[in-house]
Structure formats: C-alpha cells, structure tokens
Amino acid sequence: xxxxxxxxxxxxxxxxxxxxxxxxxxxxxxxxxxxxxxxxxxxxxxxxxxxxxxxxxxxxxxxxxxxxxxxxxxxxxxxxxxxxxxxxxxxxxxxxxxxxxxxxxxxxxxxxxxxxxxxxxxxxxxxxxxxxxxxxxxxxxxxxxxxxxxxxxxxxxxxxxxxxxxxxxxxxxxxxxxxxxxxxxxxxxxxxxxxxxxxxxxxxxxxxxxxxxxxxxxxxxxxxxxxxxxxxxxxxxxxxxxxxxxxxxxxxxxxx
Amino acid sequence: xxxxxxxxxxxxxxxxxxxxxxxxxxxxxxxxxxxxxxxxxxxxxxxxxxxxxxxxxxxxxxxxxxxxxxxxxxxxxxxxxxxxxxxxxxxxxxxxxxxxxxxxxxxxxxxxxxxxxxxxxxxxxxxxxxxxxxxxxxxxxxxxxxxxxxxxxxxxxxxxxxxxxxxxxxxxxxxxxxxxxxxxxxxxxxxxxxxxxxxxxxxxxxxxxxxxxxxxxxxxxxxxxxxxxxxxxxxxxxxxxxxxxxxxxxxxxxxxxxxxxxxxxxxxxxxxxxxxxxxxxxxxxxxxxxxxx
Numbered sequence: 001x002x003x004x005x006x007x008x009x010x011x012x013x014x015x016x017x018x019x020x021x022x023x024x025x026x027x028x029x030x031x032x033x034x035x036x037x038x039x040x041x042x043x044x045x046x047x048x049x050x051x052x053x054x055x056x057x058x059x060x061x062x063x064x065x066x067x068x069x070x071x072x073x074x075x076x077x078x079x080x081x082x083x084x085x086x087x088x089x090x091x092x093x094x095x096x097x098x099x100x101x102x103x104x105x106x107x108x109x110x111x112x113x114x115x116x117x118x119x120x121x122x123x124x125x126x127x128x129x130x131x132x133x134x135x136x137x138x139x140x141x142x143x144x145x146x147x148x149x150x151x152x153x154x155x156x157x158x159x160x161x162x163x164x165x166x167x168x169x170x171x172x173x174x175x176x177x178x179x180x181x182x183x184x185x186x187x188x189x190x191x192x193x194x195x196x197x198x199x200x201x202x203x204x205x206x207x208x209x210x211x212x213x214x215x216x217x218x219x220x221x222x223x224x225x226x227x228x229x230x231x232x233x234x235x236x237x238x239x240x241x242x243x244x245x246x247x248x249x250x251x252x253x254x255x256x
Numbered sequence: 257x258x259x260x261x262x263x264x265x266x267x268x269x270x271x272x273x274x275x276x277x278x279x280x281x282x283x284x285x286x287x288x289x290x291x292x293x294x295x296x297x298x299x300x301x302x303x304x305x306x307x308x309x310x311x312x313x314x315x316x317x318x319x320x321x322x323x324x325x326x327x328x329x330x331x332x333x334x335x336x337x338x339x340x341x342x343x344x345x346x347x348x349x350x351x352x353x354x355x356x357x358x359x360x361x362x363x364x365x366x367x368x369x370x371x372x373x374x375x376x377x378x379x380x381x382x383x384x385x386x387x388x389x390x391x392x393x394x395x396x397x398x399x400x401x402x403x404x405x406x407x408x409x410x411x412x413x414x415x416x417x418x419x420x421x422x423x424x425x426x427x428x429x430x431x432x433x434x435x436x437x438x439x440x441x442x443x444x445x446x447x448x449x450x451x452x453x454x455x456x457x458x459x460x461x462x463x464x465x466x467x468x469x470x471x472x473x474x475x476x477x478x479x480x481x482x483x484x485x486x487x488x489x490x491x492x493x494x495x496x497x498x499x500x501x502x503x504x505x506x507x508x509x510x511x512x513x514x515x516x517x518x519x520x521x522x523x524x525x526x527x528x529x530x531x532x533x534x535x536x537x538x539x540x541x542x543x544x545x546x547x548x549x
Contacts, residue, residue: 054417072418079411083287084465093408093419117466143418 004029005065005141005173006051012059013046020046022197024060028141033167033174035184038194044177045075047194048145051175071134071172073127073147079118087121087129088114094136104132108162123150127159135166142166144176156180160187263378264491270380270388271483271501274441274453277392279476280399281437282458283468284430287410291455292341293330296348297431298438298450300326302355305372305442309362316387316439323435326351331431352447375446375498377487384443391440395433402429407468444483445498452502457482460509463516478508 004027011024021043028034036044049055050062052072079085091101091114105111110128113121121129127147134142144163148156160180164187167174178184184191184204192201285294301319308318330347338346359367368376380388399406406426408416413423441450461474485508486501 049414049417052414052418053420054414054423070418072415074412074414077412077415080287080289082459082462083411084462084467084471085411086466089467090411093404137419 003065004063005068006175007063008047008050008057008060009063010060011047011050011057011062013043013050013055014058015046020196021050022059024194024198026192026198026201028173028175030140030173031167031171032189033164033176033187034190034192035188036175036177036192036194037179037184038199042195044194045145048143048175048177052143065140068141069137069139070141070143071137071139072143073130073134073145075145075147075149075177077126077130081119083119085118086114087116087118090118090129091133091136094133100136101132104136105129107135107166108132109158124155127151131159131162131166135170139170139172142170142172142174142176144174144178146177146179148178148180163187263380264487266380266382266385267377267487267497268484269385270377270444271487272480273385273388273392274437274444275457275476275479275483277395277437277440278453279457279461279479280472281395281430281433282454282456282475282479283461283471284399284406284410285434285451285454286458286462288430290430290434291451292344292348293327294434294451294454296330296344296351297323297327297434298447299348299351299355301438301442301447301450302372303351303358304439305367306355306358306362309367315442319442320435320439323438324432327431327435331427355447371446372442373446373448374496375442375444375449377444377497377501378490380443388440388443391436395436395440398429398433402426406430445501449498449502452505453479456502456505456509460505460512463512478505478512482508 007025007027009025011021012019013021024043024047026034026047036047038044046055050057052070053062053064087105088098088101091104095101095104102111102114105113105128108128108131110125110132113125113129116125118126118129127150131147142163148159151159160178163174163176166172176188188204190201191204193199285291300322304319304322305315306318307313307322308315311318326347330344333343356369359369370376371379405416405421406429408419408421409423409426416423416426437454438447438450441453445453457478458471458475460478461471465471465474482505483501485504487497489495489504490497490500
C-alpha cells in the first residue's frame with residue numbers, strides 16, 4: 001500500500017452546537033480517485049473543507065504528506081462583480097509562466113479565454129478555468145467539490161473523463177464529491193458514503209460489471225446506488241441520521 | 257503669497273497622502289463589501305479623539321487605538337445573533353453617538369467638533385504631513401507585501417486555504433490597515449467622510465480596470481485628482497474642503513461610469529459582429545449561454 005497523501009483520524013466537527021461530522025477516518029493514496037457521496041447535509045463539503053485546511057476540526061486530526069500541494073476546484077465560486085479579474089490574471093495566482101497558462105487552458109478545453117473577465121464566463125467555462133488553475137499548481141492531490149455543477153450531461157461526462165486523463169498524466173490523486181452517480185461508478189477507484197460519519201466505503205468497479213447493475217441502471221441513479229455494495233457492519237439504530245440507500249437521496253431529483 | 261502657497265501646498269500634499277493609502281485599501285473595501293465596516297471603524301475614531309484629549313495623548317494614537325478596538329470587536333462579534341449589517345449599523349452609530357456625548361463631557365477643552373467630523377485640511381501642519389505620509393507608507397507597504405494573499409483570500413477563502421493562505425489572518429491585516437488609514441485621514445476628511453475617500457475612488461476605478469493592479473493604480477489617481485480638485489474648488493468658492501473633495505470624487509465617479517458605459521457599448525458593437533465564430537470555438541458541450549457582453 002502506497003503512502004497516504006492525506007489521512008484523517010477520528011475527525012469531528014460541530015458548528016453552532018450541531019454536530020456535522022463525527023469519527024471520520026479516511027485516507028487517500030497517491031494516484032487513486034476517491035469519491036465522496038451522501039445525501040444533502042451529510043457533511044460532504046465540510047469534509048472537503050477540512051481536507052483542504054479551510055476548516056479546523058473540533059476533534060481528531062488531518063495529516064497531510066509533507067509538502068503536499070492541493071489543487072482545489074470548488075462547487076460554486078461567486079466572484080464579486082466589483083473585482084476586475086481577467087482569466088490570465090486569475091491563473092497567474094497558480095503560475096507566472098504565460099505559456100504554461102495557455103497550455104493549461106487548452107488542456108481543459110477552454111483555449112483562448114485569457115483576456116476574458118472571470119465574471120463574464122459561462123458556468124462551464126468558469127469550471128474549466130478553475131480546473132486549469134488547480135492543474136497549474138502541479139498538485140499531488142486534486143480536490144473537486146461537485147466541480148461539474150452547471151454543466152449539462154455530456155459536459156459532465158467530458159469533464160470527468162478529463163479529470164481521469166489528468167490523473168493519469170500528473171500521477172496525482174483525486175478526491176471528489178459528486179452527485180453524478182453514473183460518473184462515480186465509472187471513474188472512481190473507491191467510494192466513501194458519508195452521512196455525518198462514514199457509512200461505508202469500497203470499490204465500485206466490480207459492482208458495475210454485474211448483470212444486476214445493467215438491469216437496475218434503467219431505474220435511474222437509485223439503482224446504481226442500491227447496487228453499490230454495502231458492508232453494514234455497524235448498526236444504524238441510533239436514529240440520529242437518516243440513511244436512505246435504496247432510493248438515492250437527492251441525486252434522482254436533481255437529475256430529473 | 258508664500259503664506260498662501262504654504263498652506264495650500266500642505267493641504268494638497270495631505271490630500272495626496274491620504275489618496276495613496278485609500279486607493280488600494282478602498283479596492284478591498286469595495287471587493288469585500290466592507291463599506292459599513294469602514295464606517296463603524298471611522299466613527300469609533302471620534303471616541304478616540306475624546307480619549308486622547310482626556311488623557312493628553314496625541315490624537316492619532318487614541319484614534320488608531322479606538323479604531324483597532326472597534327474593528328476587532330465588530331469582526332469577532334459579527335454573525336452571532338444579528339445579521340452583519342445590523343451589527344455594523346449598531347456599532348457604527350453607537351460609536352458616533354457615544355463619541356459626541358463623551359466629547360461634551362470634556363469641559364475646559366475647546367474642541368473643534370466640525371474639524372473632527374468633516375476634516376480641516378487647510379490647517380494641516382508639517383507634523384500632520386509626517387503622520388499622514390508615514391501612515392500612507394505603512395498601509396501601502398502592508399498591502400503590497402500581502403497583495404497576492406489578500407487577493408486570494410478576497411476571491412475565495414476556501415480556494416486561498418487550499419493554496420496555504422489563511423483568510424482569517426489576511427482579514428485581520430486589512431482591519432489593522434483600515435484603522436491606520438482612519439487615523440491618518442481624520443485631519444483631511446473627518447470621521448464622517450473617511451469611508452467616502454475609500455469607496456468613491458475605488459468605485460470610479462472599477463469602470464476601467466481589467467485587473468486588480470489596474471484598479472489600485474486608477475483608484476489612487478482618482479483619489480489624488482479629487483483631492484486637488486476639491487481643494488481648488490474650496491479655495492475658489494469658499495466651500496468646506498473635506499466635503500468638496502468628496503464631491504469632486506463623486507463627480508469623477510459619475511464621469512467614469514458614463515465614459516465606461518460608452519466604451520463598453522462600442523466594444524459590444526465590435527464583438528457582436530465577430531461574436532458567433534469566437535463563441536462556438538470556445539465550447540461545444542455547454543448548454544448555458546455566456547453572459548459576456
């Protein structure tokens with residue numbers, strides 16, 4: 001087993017008196033793609049913010065490999081319209097090399113946007129520029145928080161294919177939060193199901209090859225989710241969280 | 257003539273000094289929507305004046321201390337029980353009212369209240385100039401040193417954190433810089449108009465700037481021009497200098513926006529003829545339309 005880039009141990013977070021996360025232990029090793037899934041309010045974004053260091057845990061600790069460089073693509077980033085910021089200037093935060101910036105933009109499928117203002121970009125262009133920014137940092141770990149939001153379905157698929165390509169090229173690990181369970185099934189090495197704590201985690205790939213997967217695929221993402229193998233070695237009887245694996249919680253509505 | 261020349265020259269230099277510091281700081285006030293925060297900090301300065309006079313300290317010290325205290329209090333307390341703007345409104349007006357009341361208790365001291373409220377730029381001394389330029393240099397150096405980190409924290413705190421920038425620390429630095437600016441600008445535009453010197457030049461600069469650095473430069477230029485024009489207007493029409501400077505800045509803002517709208521209109525005409533080819537080359541897999549002009 002290769003060394004962990006990032007490892008959390010017994011993470012817990014309480015915000016404003018309510019407990020968002022408890023006892024979360026995850027690890028991401030070099031080169032793997034790990035996806036976090038879970039219903040709304042399950043603490044996915046909170047976990048991501050802990051990993052990138054934007055939030056301090058109430059309990060437990062996050063261990064990063066020494067010198068770890070993180071490339072982060074947030075869910076939605078609202079740049080204030082009073083901030084004049086060209087794409088080139090934004091990317092300059094990650095790299096001073098103009099040629100490298102041009103290459104990065106071309107690489108993520110957004111060539112020639114250098115002179116455009118960030119606030120004038122469409123949702124899809126914006127996310128690609130964010131991805132280019134993350135790449136220019138030459139990250140060991142790419143963290144994507146629903147980074148394909150605002151893209152249509154072919155756009156989403158293309159976006160995650162791109163992420164896979166980049167992982168192969170850079171040799172970086174990817175930790176992502178995704179609503180798009182088809183993508184999760186296809187692209188992840190490992191899936192972590194979160195609902196205030198880690199409900200279960202495992203490899204989705206062998207499941208996707210099963211005949212049941214094909215049969216259930218037509219029933220929407222709920223089927224995908226149900227098939228993803230659970231190892232429920234712990235009781236869910238404490239009643240402090242709702243756990244709806246058979247019907248994928250919010251994904252089905254959002255894709256409808 | 258030399259007497260006249262001296263105090264007008266000192267006034268002009270004072271205005272330029274404040275504009276140098278207010279330009280870059282004002283950009284952050286605009287980007288981060290800290291206008292009300294600036295008001296609260298500035299109003300606390302009046303309490304600082306009272307404190308200084310009561311304790312026989314230099315006014316600048318008392319003002320800077322109170323401004324820092326107010327800024328930190330508001331920064332820590334905001335978002336707890338009330339919405340941020342409510343908190344800031346309370347703090348801002350409370351500071352002003354308490355400052356006015358406290359000042360009235362200072363018997364035996366003749367206080368130029370109007371001077372503190374609206375500035376007294378024509379009475380600037382050489383010592384004041386030293387304080388103004390010292391403060392302006394401090395603020396500019398602080399912002400230049402932290403520029404990259406301040407910008408990243410302003411664009412998005414999480415993105416900054418992923419790049420190893422502590423957004424909380426950068427906010428603290430801006431807060432301290434703001435307190436220094438309030439202390440420095442007190443003599444020039446007074447506590448009631450300090451925020452105007454921050455916001456108006458930066459807002460005018462926004463009309464033309466394409467990068468944060470351009471906005472810094474343009475905001476300083478607009479601030480300097482407003483100061484000089486305001487002092488000239490004050491001299492010509494015998495109007496109060498501080499408010500005249502702000503009026504000049506607002507006129508420049510209006511001009512900048514009118515000119516900006518015109519040039520944007522022309523640019524839109526040009527791009528709309530060349531638009532479709534460029535747009536389709538950018539992306540084929542995105543359904544949403546670009547909001548570009």
